[in-house]
Amino acid sequence: MDPLAEHPAAHAGRGAPEVSPPAAAVATPRTGSARQRILDTAFRLFYAKGIRAVGVDLIIAESGVAKATFYKHFPAKDDLVVAYLDTVDGIWSGQLHDAAEAAGPAPADQLVGLFDALSSACRQDGYRGCAFINAAAESQPGTPVHDRTVAHKAAVLDWVTGLASRAGAANPQVLARSLTLLLDGGLASGALDADPDAPAAAKASAEALVAAALA
Amino acid sequence: MDPLAEHPAAHAGRGAPEVSPPAAAVATPRTGSARQRILDTAFRLFYAKGIRAVGVDLIIAESGVAKATFYKHFPAKDDLVVAYLDTVDGIWSGQLHDAAEAAGPAPADQLVGLFDALSSACRQDGYRGCAFINAAAESQPGTPVHDRTVAHKAAVLDWVTGLASRAGAANPQVLARSLTLLLDGGLASGALDADPDAPAAAKASAEALVAAALA
DNA sequence: ATTGAAGCAGACAGATCTGTCTGCTAGGTT
DNA sequence: AACCTAGCAGACAGATCTGTCTGCTTCAAT
CATH class of the missing domain: 1.10.357.10 (Tetracycline Repressor, domain 2)
Known part of the structure; x- marks a missing residue:
């Protein structure tokens, strides 16, 4: 389904509020599940249909995320x-x-x-x-x-x-x-x-x- | 202004209601002025901004054509x-x-x-x-x-x-x-x-x- | 003189799109 | 127990986009 195989080297978003895991300590998975679902859905839909052809509402629906959650992670499309x-x-x-x-x-x-x-x-x-x-x-x-x-x-x-x-x-x-x-x-x-x-x-x-x- | 120089070999639209001039007879220029203006404007805007980014309303405004005229020549975008x-x-x-x-x-x-x-x-x-x-x-x-x-x-x-x-x-x-x-x-x-x-x-x-x- | 085609002007409907906001739930920390 | 963060659900506003429709003007041909 993925157009470019299986994300071997996917690095995270452009990380404004996030930091890469330093060593141990804060070992809690800071990459929330919702953000990743949004990103995965966007990856699939943007590539398959084009960016302008995919509305925020569709990404929200297909990723099973609330609209407020979406805009918390990504303030703008x-x-x-x-x-x-x-x-x-x-x-x-x-x-x-x-x-x-x-x-x-x-x-x-x-x-x-x-x-x-x-x-x-x-x-x-x-x-x-x-x-x-x-x-x-x-x-x-x-x-x-x-x-x-x-x-x-x-x-x-x-x-x-x-x-x-x-x-x-x-x-x-x-x-x-x-x-x-x-x-x-x-x-x-x-x-x-x-x-x-x-x-x-x-x-x-x-x-x-x-x-x-x-x- | 034109991104691809000066239309040396531009051939006409895909002509559903139009016929190519057979010989003489109907010598009246069947390519109306409005159609050409629409086409020129679309050429400029579509290329510069992208197709989905250019609305029909913008083409109509910039080509100085009535909306009904537009949809007469091009039933759909x-x-x-x-x-x-x-x-x-x-x-x-x-x-x-x-x-x-x-x-x-x-x-x-x-x-x-x-x-x-x-x-x-x-x-x-x-x-x-x-x-x-x-x-x-x-x-x-x-x-x-x-x-x-x-x-x-x-x-x-x-x-x-x-x-x-x-x-x-x-x-x-x-x-x-x-x-x-x-x-x-x-x-x-x-x-x-x-x-x-x-x-x-x-x-x-x-x-x-x-x-x-x-x- | 009348008719008809082409064009202009713009209101309107219905869909869609981005972004905001209010309420609610659940889990973990202090 | 109080609190905070993350998330869910969905209404809402405002803009924009496609396409339809009505009415008016102009010009050329009959």
Whole structure:
């Protein structure tokens, strides 16, 4: 049901009133059940239907939460949207890291291995493209939601640039940019044509580009 | 102001009650002024703010048209959305063709020249990504709006495949897929990071991929 | 001169959406 | 025992959105 597998690296909301568990002491699970239910429901509905298409009332109904409880945790809908994007960021970044590591220790192999995460994502049932690109399409530049999207893409680009650098690319920035372009293209068009060969083509292209950049 | 330049190849709405001018005879301009104003306004607002963010009332106000006139031309908002996508399809297809032709007669050069259209688009003031990807993010699979997006992407892929075939690629489908992935990636992420080098990186990658595919 | 098509102006209905507010219940801490 | 926090239930207000309908004007063709 989840579009991006099983939350391997989901990190919490953008934590204004919360702190990460220091060691022991306050061991009581401070992540309330209601908040998590809201977040889970929002994740599912926002991704499947789009952000503007999902009203607060629907999230409240499907998460079985009172309206006052909802607005206590998220004073405005946009706060929930940002928390949703934080969740997706954690999941997707985790999947990218996992796919890279699974490709072996060599950075050059990891650059190509990234694209296995793309294949997995596109194969997911209910796959509907990149949550960030979709969110950006529904938000205006300068808003917190749009900024969150930009920050995510910048973080991924930075990380890939580091990988390209360790791989010994002559121009890590350009290689990383090319690979993220391919990745974003695969994420975006994976929702439009159900062509199962698209991720494979992306990976093959990535291989060629990495090989050319290291030659 | 227009995000995609000056409507070089805009073709008309999906014409249910209209017929294309057969020869002479009914030479009276059947494309009323009101319809065109609605379409122009919708083009501007839908692209800039997103489809769901723009209400019918706003389009009516900004196009200076009566509400009854609006609903006479477009019985439902979605009809206008589809007409808007038709307009974008005409413009963008025209720009792709123009960029390809400008690159010279050789199909291999044209495959790379495509990416000049990407550069131009991203440089446009108010560029906000691919109108089709954005529309797909706001619509559900199976709806006319979503279908229109899928059809557009399929048409572009077909056309690029033909180009790749004429260029002599061993596997035109795979090359075309790779290039459209790059193109879509550039279109999508061009709205997120204002990195002016992204289109150049896309073009350089395209060059490498085309060269590799023809080797 | 009359008719008809196209357009303008705006009221109206019904649905939906965000956000506020009041009351109530349950569990844990002091 | 008193209290506080988290949560549930749902009414309510105000805005907005889609779509319908009535009435008036203008212009061109018959």
